[in-house]
Amino acid sequence: xxxxxxxxxxxxxxxxxxxxxxxxxxxxxxxxxxxxxxxxxxxxxxxxxxxxxxxxxxxxxxxxxxxxxxxxxxxxxxxxxxxxxxxxxxxxxxxxxxxxxxxxxxxxxxxxxxxxxxxxxxxxxxxxxxxxxxxxxxxxxxxxxxxxxxxxxxxxxxxxxxxxxxxxxxxxxxxxxxxxxxxxxxxxxxxxxxxxxxxxxxxxxxxxxxxxxxxxxxxxxxxxxxxxxxxxxxxxxxxxxxxxxxxxxxxxxxxxxxxxxxxxxxxxxxxxxxxxxxxxxxxxxxxxxxxxxxxxxxxxxxxxxxxxxxxxxxxxxxxxxxxxxxxxxxxxxxxxxxxxxxxxxxxxxxxxxxxxxxxxxxxxxxxxxxxxxxxxxxxxxxxxxxxxxxxxxxxxxxxxxxxxxxxxxxxxxxxxxxxxxxxxxxxxxxxxxxxxxxxxxxxxxxxxxxxxxxxxxxxxxxxxxxxxxxxxxxxxxxxxxxxxxxxxxxxxxxxxxxxxxxxxxxxxxxxxxxxxxxxxxxxxxxxxxxxxxxxxxxxxxxxxxxxxxxxxxxxxxxxxxxxxxxxxxxxxxxxxxxxxxxxxxxxxxxxxxxxxxxxxxxxxxxxxxxxxxxxxxxxxxxxxxxxxxxxxxxxxxxxxxxxxxxxxxxxxxxxxx
Numbered sequence: 001x002x003x004x005x006x007x008x009x010x011x012x013x014x015x016x017x018x019x020x021x022x023x024x025x026x027x028x029x030x031x032x033x034x035x036x037x038x039x040x041x042x043x044x045x046x047x048x049x050x051x052x053x054x055x056x057x058x059x060x061x062x063x064x065x066x067x068x069x070x071x072x073x074x075x076x077x078x079x080x081x082x083x084x085x086x087x088x089x090x091x092x093x094x095x096x097x098x099x100x101x102x103x104x105x106x107x108x109x110x111x112x113x114x115x116x117x118x119x120x121x122x123x124x125x126x127x128x129x130x131x132x133x134x135x136x137x138x139x140x141x142x143x144x145x146x147x148x149x150x151x152x153x154x155x156x157x158x159x160x161x162x163x164x165x166x167x168x169x170x171x172x173x174x175x176x177x178x179x180x181x182x183x184x185x186x187x188x189x190x191x192x193x194x195x196x197x198x199x200x201x202x203x204x205x206x207x208x209x210x211x212x213x214x215x216x217x218x219x220x221x222x223x224x225x226x227x228x229x230x231x232x233x234x235x236x237x238x239x240x241x242x243x244x245x246x247x248x249x250x251x252x253x254x255x256x257x258x259x260x261x262x263x264x265x266x267x268x269x270x271x272x273x274x275x276x277x278x279x280x281x282x283x284x285x286x287x288x289x290x291x292x293x294x295x296x297x298x299x300x301x302x303x304x305x306x307x308x309x310x311x312x313x314x315x316x317x318x319x320x321x322x323x324x325x326x327x328x329x330x331x332x333x334x335x336x337x338x339x340x341x342x343x344x345x346x347x348x349x350x351x352x353x354x355x356x357x358x359x360x361x362x363x364x365x366x367x368x369x370x371x372x373x374x375x376x377x378x379x380x381x382x383x384x385x386x387x388x389x390x391x392x393x394x395x396x397x398x399x400x401x402x403x404x405x406x407x408x409x410x411x412x413x414x415x416x417x418x419x420x421x422x423x424x425x426x427x428x429x430x431x432x433x434x435x436x437x438x439x440x441x442x443x444x445x446x447x448x449x450x451x452x453x454x455x456x457x458x459x460x461x462x463x464x465x466x467x468x469x470x471x472x473x474x475x476x477x478x479x480x481x482x483x484x485x486x487x488x489x490x491x492x493x494x495x496x497x498x499x500x501x502x503x504x505x506x507x508x509x510x511x512x513x514x515x516x517x518x519x520x521x522x523x524x525x526x527x528x529x530x531x532x533x534x535x536x537x538x539x540x541x542x543x544x545x546x547x548x549x550x551x552x553x554x555x556x557x558x559x560x561x562x563x564x565x566x567x568x569x570x571x572x573x574x575x576x577x578x579x580x581x582x583x584x585x586x587x588x589x590x591x592x593x594x595x596x597x598x599x600x601x602x603x604x605x606x607x608x609x610x611x612x613x614x615x616x617x618x619x620x621x622x623x624x625x626x627x628x629x630x631x632x633x634x635x636x637x638x639x640x641x642x643x644x645x646x647x648x649x650x651x652x653x654x655x656x657x
Contacts (some may be wrong), residue, residue, distance in 0.1 A: 182214020
């Protein structure tokens with residue numbers, strides 16, 4: 001009965017999504033306040049029904065109701081509770097329901113926290129979000145009903161994919177989906193701006209905090225997914241250029257460009273057309289990621305569906321979104337007047353250059369991701385585009401992005417002088433080169449990639465501290481606490497995120513340059529010396545987990561005769577599926593990780609053991625955390641919390657058409 005209630009709730013959510021999509025948009029076009037007022041209650045009602053449907057599906061998993069096909073395929077009576085809950089979205093249908101719930105949550109948040117936005121504009125925003133909801137809920141009900149029954153019900157479930165039975169999977173998909181779906185809000189604001197003709201500073205100010213929030217979620221989701229791959233897959237990698245990893249990275253790149261473009265539109269009234277196109281592009285790439293995961297055109301741990309009909313449905317939705325958006329843009333573009341002018345040497349120019357480069361990087365990743373699919377679809381053979389291509393393209397394009405990133409805050413809006421900027425930044429630039437080259441020789445890896453990475457990292461860190469010192473000198477007579485407290489949250493957000501990129505680059509450069517690994521055979525009593533540590537293999541014991549059997553090794557990690565840690569890597573076999581899994585064991589430090597994984601047992605009784613030293617790898621995720629914190633600071637700036645609408649700068653407002 002409860003699954004049927006969940007299905008009914010989805011039908012009701014679709015009805016309310018249709019109301020949300022049609023009535024407010026018609027009301028806004030007719031300037032009818034009563035029809036526009038339907039937007040909020042329709043969005044909130046849809047949210048209630050989608051959450052109820054999600055709760056019903058969760059109930060089926062928790063209670064092992066194997067008459068529900070989804071629970072029978074993705075759960076088991078012995079599955080631990082938290083992985084039963086994870087199993088709700090660890091599949092195609094459930095992940096779509098999570099997507100729909102995330103979208104309805106974003107819509108409710110917009111309806112509640114955007115009361116300063118004029119009603120006609122907000123009605124259009126919520127209406128556009130309703131159109132997106134209609135597409136996804138209809139997709140679920142027509143092709144991917146999560147409440148399909150098995151008659152008769154299965155006696156036992158197949159269990160959740162063991163790869164997904166990890167604490168990281170509890171938060172990775174929800175964070176990622178909140179990021180993906182969050183860009184639909186930026187898209188809705190852009191479409192509403194095109195419909196009204198209001199592409200001005202006020203529109204940018206309304207849209208920017210939502211865009212930043214989506215970017216924060218996506219950053220956190222990518223970070224958690226990378227950390228999960230690092231410790232779960234058993235060989236210490238953290239990024240694989242997997243097509244679905246790329247599918248999350250591409251909207252992140254365009255989202256980064258969009259945040260900066262919105263800042264220019266808000267401050268100077270420039271880049272309005274560019275900003276709209278970035279908003280459309282970021283959401284379109286989010287939909288493309290959904291297509292890649294759901295269509296079965298790729299093979300990946302992320303890919304769930306193999307039904308081509310499902311892929312065609314999403315592909316059709318993607319084409320519809322892009323087509324309608326670009327037609328609307330083409331219709332409005334000739335009527336848009338130019339924004340604020342700026343000189344060649346200005347903050348606007350550097351931000352524009354970076355935005356173009358980020359878009360080119362995203363397009364390059366898109367090409368490498370889709371090119372093998374096109375060849376396969378045209379029966380021209382199967383090829384694999386891997387890390388060599390992506391790294392060869394990514395590094396040269398991102399290098400000027402990082403350089404310009406730290407130039408922009410030192411430049412004035414509208415116009416500046418080259419010699420003045422050069423004098424301010426020359427010390428940091430020279431010091432960065434010396435640190436990069438000297439550091440590469442110091443670690444014994446003087447390759448051009450290592451020198452470049454360390455130089456860029458030093459450039460970001462040194463320029464960040466120089467920028468902070470310059471900001472603090474503006475109020476030289478005040479106390480330090482007073483000077484710090486008067487700096488806006490948005491500035492702190494920019495500084496923290498940029499500093500985080502520097503930390504991230506340090507981690508990537510060093511772990512790519514000087515990591516070390518060793519594969520060896522070990523039996524009880526064996527000892528190996530590696531990376532300055534001693535590894536004493538104490539033996540292997542058999543243990544029984546809640547839904548798996550495992551062989552657990554105990555390895556004493558020592559340095560200079562002192563015990564540092566006990567490493568306990570495991571080799572698991574999950575009972576329901578008979579699938580083997582490797583569970584690595586890590587000793588985590590601020591400057592290195594020691595990583596051990598257990599391979600197969602050999603006929604002689606020895607075990608294959610893989611040992612890794614990963615220098616500074618935790619700095620990768622520390623940098624990501626700082627980036628996300630920077631986004632939170634920026635979104636929390638007080639100007640976004642003001643209820644009264646400020647007037648746009650002269651030349652920035654575009655009259656409604």
